[in-house]
Amino acid sequence: MQLANRIRKVTPSITLAIDSKAKAMKASGVDVCSFSAGEPDFDTPEHIRTAAKNALDQGKTRYGPAAGVPELRSAIADRLYKDNQLEYKPEQIVVTNGGKHSLYNLMMVLLNEGDEVIIPVPFWVSYTEIAKVADATPVMVMTEEANGYKITPEQLEAAITPKTKLFVLNSPSNPTGMVYTPEEIKALAEVLLRHEQVYVVSDEIYHKILYDGATHLSIGATSRAMLERTIISSGFAKAYSMTGWRVGYLAGAPEIIKAATTLQGHSTSNVCTFAQYGAIAALTESQDCVETMRLAFAERREVMYQRLNAIPGVTCPKPDGAFYLFPNISQTGLTSMQFCDALLEEFQVALIPGIAFGLDTNVRLSYATDLTTIERGCDRLHKFVEKVL
Ligand code: PLP
Numbered sequence: 001m002q003l004a005n006r007i008r009k010v011t012p013s014i015t016l017a018i019d020s021k022a023k024a025m026k027a028s029g030v031d032v033c034s035f036s037a038g039e040p041d042f043d044t045p046e047h048i049r050t051a052a053k054n055a056l057d058q059g060k061t062r063y064g065p066a067a068g069v070p071e072l073r074s075a076i077a078d079r080l081y082k083d084n085q086l087e088y089k090p091e092q093i094v095v096t097n098g099g100k101h102s103l104y105n106l107m108m109v110l111l112n113e114g115d116e117v118i119i120p121v122p123f124w125v126s127y128t129e130i131a132k133v134a135d136a137t138p139v140m141v142m143t144e145e146a147n148g149y150k151i152t153p154e155q156l157e158a159a160i161t162p163k164t165k166l167f168v169l170n171s172p173s174n175p176t177g178m179v180y181t182p183e184e185i186k187a188l189a190e191v192l193l194r195h196e197q198v199y200v201v202s203d204e205i206y207h208k209i210l211y212d213g214a215t216h217l218s219i220g221a222t223s224r225a226m227l228e229r230t231i232i233s234s235g236f237a238k239a240y241s242m243t244g245w246r247v248g249y250l251a252g253a254p255e256i257i258k259a260a261t262t263l264q265g266h267s268t269s270n271v272c273t274f275a276q277y278g279a280i281a282a283l284t285e286s287q288d289c290v291e292t293m294r295l296a297f298a299e300r301r302e303v304m305y306q307r308l309n310a311i312p313g314v315t316c317p318k319p320d321g322a323f324y325l326f327p328n329i330s331q332t333g334l335t336s337m338q339f340c341d342a343l344l345e346e347f348q349v350a351l352i353p354g355i356a357f358g359l360d361t362n363v364r365l366s367y368a369t370d371l372t373t374i375e376r377g378c379d380r381l382h383k384f385v386e387k388v389l
Contacts, residue, residue, distance in 0.1 A: 006132075006133050006135070007133075009132045009133070010129045010132055010133060011129060013125055013126070013129075013356075014125065014352065014353065014355075014356035015036065015038065015125055015352050015356055018036045018340070018344075018350055018351075018352055018353075019034070019036045019037045019350070021344070021350070022034040022036050022344070022350035025344075025348070030348055031348060032344075032348045032349070032350055033348065033349045033350070033373050033376050033377030033380060034349075034350040034369065034373070034377075035349065035350060035351050035365040035366050035367070035369065035373075035374075035377055036350040036351060036352050036366065037366055037368065037369075038174060038238075038323075038324070038366055038368070039237075039243045039366075039368060040238065040241040040243070040293060040297075040323070040368045041368055041369050041370060042241040042293055042296075043241065044240065044241050044242050044245070044278070045240065045241070045282075045289035047281055047285050047286070047289075048240060048242065048278045048279075048281045048282045048285075048289075049278065050281070051277050051278050051280065051281030051285075052245075052274050052275060052277055052278035052281075054277070055273070055274040055276075055277030055278070056274045060273050060274050060277055061273060061274060062273060063269065063270060063273070064270040064273045064276070065270060066261050066264045066265040066269055066270055067093070067094045067095065067257070067261040067264070067270075068093070068094060068095025068249070068270065068271060068276060069095070069270075069273070069276045069277070069280070070090065071280055072095055072276045072277075072279055072280050072283075073090040073091075073093040073094075073095065074090045075279075075280050075283040075284050076090075076093045076095070076249050076251070076283065077089060077090045077092070077093055077251075078283075079283045080232065080251060083207070083208075084204070084207070084216070084218040084220075084221055085218070085221040086218055086220050086221055086227065086232065086251070087227065088232075088251045088252075091254060091257065092251055092252060092253070092254055092257050093249055093250070093251050093257065094249065094250050094257050094260045094261050094264065095247065095248075095249050095270075095271050095276060095279075096235075096247075096248045096249055096250055096260075096264070096271065097246045097247070097248065097268055097271050098235050098237060098246045098247065098248040099203065099205045099233055099234060099235035099237065099248040100126055100130075100248070101246075101248060101268070102233040102234070102235065102248045102249060102250040103126065103127070103130050103201065103203065103233050104130050104133070105250060105260040105263055105264060106201055106231055106233065106250055106252075106256065106260065107130045107131055107133070107134040107136065107166070108133075108134050108263055109256060109259035109260050109262075109263055110134075110165065110166060110199065110231075110256065111131065111134040111135065111136040111165055111166065112135065112136070112165075113135040113136070114135075114136075114137065114163060115136045115137065115163060115164075115165035115166070116136065116137050116138075116139045116161060116163045116164045116165065116166075117131040117136050117137065117138050117139065117164075117165065117166045117167075117168060118139050118141060118156065118159045118160070118164060118166070118167045118168065119131070119138050119139065119140050119141070119168045120140075120141050120143050120149075120150070120151040120155075120168070120169075120170075121140045121141060121142045121143060121357070121358040121359060122143070122149060122173075122175050122176060122326070122354065122357035122358050122359040122362070123140070123168070123170070123357055123358055124170055124173075124174045124175070124203070124357070125356050125357060127168050127170075128140070128358075131166075136165070136166075137163075139159055139164070140358060141155050141156070141159045142358075143155070145317070145328065148176070148178045148317065148319075149173070149176040149178050149326070150178055150180055150184060151188070153187040153188055153190065153191045156188055156191045156192075157191050157194075160191070160195050160198060162197070164195065164197065164198050165197065165198065165199065166198070166199050166200070166201060167192065167198055167199070167200045167201070168200075168201055168203065169188070169200055169201070169202045169203065169219060170202075170203040171185070171202075171204070171207075171216065171321070172206040172207065172209060172210065172216070172319070172320065172321025172322040173206075173319075173321070173322065174206065174322055174324060175324050175326050175352070175354070175357045175362075175364040176317075176319055176324065176326045177319030177320070177321055177322040177323070177324045177325060177326065178317075178319045178320070178321070179210060179214045179216065179319070179320040179321040180217075181214075181215075181217075182215060182217035185217045185218075185219050185222060186217075186222050188219065189219050189222040189223065189226045192219075192226065192229065193223070193225055193226060196229075198229070199229050199230070199231060200219055200226075200229060200230050200231070201230075201231045201232075201233055202218055202219050202220060202230055202231070202232050202233070203233045203234070204216070204218060204232055204233070204234045205233070205234050205235050205237065205238050205239075205248075206238055206239075206321055206322040206323075207234070207239075207321075208238075208239040208290050208294070209238060209239060209294055209297060209321055209322055209323060210294075210320060210321045211294075211297075211298050211301060211320050211321065212320055214320035214321060216321075218230070218232065220232060228253060229253075230252065231250060231251065231252035231253070231256060232249075232250070232251040232252065233248070233249075233250055234248060234249060234251075235247060235248025235249065236248065236279050236282055238322075238323075239290050239293075240282045240289070240290065241293060242278070242279070242282065245272075245275045245278060245279070246271065246272065246275065247271055247272075247275050247276060247278075247279045297323050297367065297368065299371070300323075300367040300368075300369070300370075300371060300374055301318075301323070301325070301367055303367075303371060303374055303375070303378075304325055304365065304367045304374050304378065305318050305325060307374070307375070307378035307381075307382070308325060308327050308365070308378070308381075310382070311378075311381065311382045311385050311386075312385070312386070312389060313329070313331035313332055313385055313389050314327050314328070314329055314331070314385060315327060315328045316328070323366055323367050323368040324364055324365065324366055324367070325364075325365045325367065326354070326362050326363070326364050326365075327362060327363060327365070328361050328362050329361065329362065329363055329385070330361040330362075331389070332385060332388045332389060333388075334388065335353075335355065335360055336353035336354040336355045336356075336359075336360045336361070336362060336363050337353045337355055337360075339351075339353065339363055339388075340352065340353040340363060342384070342388075343380075343381065343384050346384065347380040347381070347383065347384045348380070349377045349380045349381055349384070351363045351364060351365050351381075352364040
């Protein structure tokens with residue numbers, strides 16, 4: 001069968017494939033320690049579940065506006081202002097089926113064939129693939145471990161051409177966990193302001209998950225001029241442990257949001273109505289649940305970081321955000337895929353090979369899992385690396 005060119009350009013998600021393999025092994029009784037999923041292991045907080053259950057009971061089970069329930073759009077606008085000093089009106093928000101869908105909508109309405117999208121490497125797996133579906137050209141910029149895998153203003157400047165339409169910024173980052181400092185964000189904004197054809201999509205889905213006093217500055221909050229060219233992509237999955245709910249949002253210029261809403265109107269229509277009521281509770285009620293989960297992640301991060309750096313031949317920086325560590329395993333002489341395949345087969349530990357994020361010297365571990373699994377998995381990883389070296 002001759003499928004459409006647009007899908008033939010796209011690579012299936014390695015992260016989803018490995019996670020499914022690990023889950024299938026577990027289901028068949030194998031004792032797998034999985035660090036593959038980018039998913040908090042907590043239940044969605046009770047008050048959020050209750051709000052969705054109440055919405056179901058109150059008949060919030062019908063079609064709604066394609067752009068989202070007005071109360072949710074307002075709650076998102078309020079929180080973007082409160083948390084990140086971003087001034088968006090509710091009309092500048094479209095509620096989507098998760099952060100991934102936000103990025104898809106954005107790239108589909110903003111990009112034409114031949115437009116270039118600058119993506120720092122390592123990158124979250126879907127950026128490049130969505131850009132390809134939108135017929136655009138991903139331009140990958142390799143970052144340095146010494147710079148915390150962050151793009152520098154000089155690298156950004158050098159990558160911009162007259163064809164550049166979009167720059168993808170992700171802080172805190174998946175897969176590295178690195179957080180751009182406010183000074184670094186301001187320096188990137190200065191470069192972007194010199195090139196008026198370039199928009200920036202700031203993927204801030206991990207912005208509430210920060211450690212050791214790190215602060216998050218949204219690039220859209222650096223100046224009014226920058227805000228006009230910034231599109232925020234975010235969602236509820238990570239900070240509120242709502243991965244399966246599929247609720248996210250895009251905030252940006254009214255033309256972009258209108259276009260994304262039109263696209264949504266002919267594709268998914270509104271996000272599940274009662275799920276949106278859960279999301280309203282997440283934003284408007286107490287934020288203590290976010291802090292409780294963050295503190296648990298902080299403890300796990302410390303343990304996993306110490307354990308990884310105690311393995312000879314493995315080096316791992318300590319990132320300030322998200323729930324990932326991204327150690328360098330190049331001293332083993334294995335590619336990241338060989339490393340992960342052998343580790344899963346021989347020691348039943350699931351990690352994601354760095355090649356999925358464009359960097360073959362590293363592997364990604366998620367510490368969004370319990371401490372016992374972290375200890376057991378790290379014991380096995382230690383033995384595996386000792387065996388390989
Ligand atoms: N952006 C980043 C950097 C992510 O890591 C993820 C999920 O892994 C997403 C966006 C999408 O999240 P969701 O579609 O579950 O809201």
